[in-house]
Amino acid sequence: MKKTLIPLMGIITLFTSCKETHQTENILKKRIEYYLRECEDNGVSGSILIAQEGEVLYSGGLGLSDRNKKTQTNEETIFTIGSITKQFTASAILKLQEEGKLSVKDSLAGFFDNVPADKKNITIHQLLTHTSGIIGNLTNGGDFVLIEKEDFLSKVFNSTLDFAPGSSYYYSNVGYTLLTIIIEQITQQDYEVYLNDVFFKKVGMENTGYILPNWDKNNIAYAYKCGEDRGAHIEKWKINSNKISYHQKGNGGILSTPSDMYKWYTTLKEHKILSEESTKFLVEPHVLINKNQFYGYGWVVLKSDRNTKKIAHSGFNGVNYSNFIRLPEEKNTVIIYMTSLVRYDTRRIGKEIEKLIFDENYEPIVPKMNSTKYSAGEEPNKNMTVINKFASILLKIETEQTIESFMKAHIPDTGKHKRFKNYFRAMQKEFTDYKLVHTLEYEDDTYDILLESKRGVIEELTPCFDLKFNEQNQITAFGW
Known part of the structure; x- marks a missing residue:
């Protein structure tokens, strides 16, 4: 009897533990x-995938992806991932290094021929870690402003460095496009064609x-x-x-879906296309950004609120936004x-x-995106009266009203006056x-002002x- 009691108790304990884990997962x-x-x-509209220990907890869409067609966002909706693109560029460089075609120590x-003296010794490693001193963006370098490769290189090489290579950190989109051009020179392929052949096709990323x-x-x-x-x-x-455009190529702009990016994560984790050594290089804390964050190769390495390792990168072009968060020490949460x-x-x-996942008592912030539109001059409430006054001063309609008197009347925190004036x-x-065309009023007492x-x-x-206003119709925040 004693011999059967221990395994039976073990089975009961295991069953109870599994049941509790399952219940916890369901609650989450x-x-x-x-x-x-x-x-x-x-x-809110967007698409989200959440996974732990290789199991997808949630994958789906919110809101509309196309308002004209009333198209519902889903897990296969295609978005611009912005600067998350940089990890593909970094991975391509490391793949070429594995093949002996370059080294991150190369300059x-x-x-390139005729590289100016101040830029000759800039290394691939410095470009990958934003420590090259190369400027962040070229003047008039919009994402959709076409520029030929030779013109791009000429402008970059004739620009002034922000600092001596290797001496500091400054985020540089231009630096990652230089890496892209290097990839194209070595492979004799277009950047996207190379990524597609070497990465995307092999792991089933059909929407990237x-x-x-x-x-x-x-x-x-x-x-x-x-x-x-x-x-x-x-x-x-x-x-x-x-x-x-080479203003964007390799540093941003790639389209993808959360499900495709999860395939990419799994591919990296299982070392399917990069060796374990190269994969570690991607997420090494190579250079300090600030006291809490380091830059790897196309990834930011930092500590979570729980003091665990966090690997992340976001992409933002002023309109589209994406975020990729990895928590390898906490159930491999993605x-x-x-x-x-x-x-x-x-x-x-x-x-x-x-925060919601790791704190059962946390009440997450819900963004308020629903709005009411008011035409120019409409004043249905005191906030709108203040906004119309602000717009009149801004557009120089009410010349007798000064910005100083406006701030005194409507911004109670005098510490913000200098920044507001700027x-x-x-x-x-x-x-x-x-x-002034119209103003959008949101449910959280924030406003967007549209001009024509x-x-x-x-x-x-x-x-x-x-x-942003408080309950006393006073301005408490402005800008981001």
């Missing part, structure tokens, strides 16, 4: 689903790329900001004859979040989910000869959101 799933439903009810002089995938056009998310349709990347590339409807709180959803002057300079140029172009006061 319900909390996640409830939070995301709240987000959707409040106007620019080994790849710039223009090569056979996109389901009905499943591509359109970007919206302050109620205005900002279009989709695919359409903008078509205008440029399907050419990807959170991948993408949205093309951005306001100040929508960018934090991935982090809010992280914000105001910058906006006044940017929006000369504009007129003489050419009929509608712009929001940047950055969006613009003004």
Whole structure:
């Protein structure tokens, strides 16, 4: 009898433990689903995947990806991932290093002719870690402004370094495009073609790329900001004859889905396309960003709120936002979040989910995206009266009203007056000869102010959101 008692008790203990784990997982799933439903009810749209220990806890979409067609966002909706693109560039460099075709210790002089003296010794490692001193972005270097490779290189090599190579850190999109050009020179292939052949096809990432995938056009998310349709990347590339600008190539702009990016994560974790050594290089804390964050190769390495290792990167182009969070010490938790409807709180959803997962008492912040539109001059409440006064001063309609008296009357925190004045002057300079079109009022007492140029172009006061009020109709925040 004693011999059967111990295994029986072990079975009972194991059964009880499994049952409790299952119950905990069900509670967590319900909390996640409830939070995301709240987000959707409040106007959020996007796609999210959450996984732990190789099991997907949640995968799905919120809101509409195309308002005109009333297309519901789902787990296969295609978004722009922005600077998350950089990890593909870094991985391609490490793949070429594995093949003996380059080394991260190699310098620019080994790849380009006539490199200026101040840039000759910049290494691939420094480009990967944003420590090269190369400028962040070229002047007039918009994502969809076409520039030929030779012109791009000429402008970069003739630019002034921000600091001596290796002496500091400054985030550089230009640096990652230089890496992209190096990849193209070595492989004699277009950057996207190389990624597709070496990475994406091999792991079944059929919805990842710039223009090569056979996109389901009905499943591509359109970007919206302050109620205005900002279009989709695919359409903008078509205008440029399907050419990807070197202002963006390799540093941002790739399209993907959370499910495809999870395949990528699994591929890295299981060392299917990169060796274990190379994979470690991606997430090594190579260079200090600040006291809590380090930059690896296309990834940021930091500590979570629970003092565990966190590996992450986000992508943001002012309209679209994506976030990729990995927590290898906490059940290999992965959170991948993408949205093309951005306001100040929508960018934090991935982090809010992280807090929700690891703190059963945490009440996550729900972004408020539903809004009411008021035409210029409408004053249904005291907040709108203040906003119309602000717009009149900004657009120089009410010359007798000074910004100093406005701040004294409506911004109680005098410590913010200097920053507000700088914000105001910058906006006044940017929006000369504009007129007020309408204002969007959100449920959290924040407002977006939309202006129209003489050419009929509608712009929001940047950055969006613009003004936030308290219950006393006083301005408590402005800008991001």
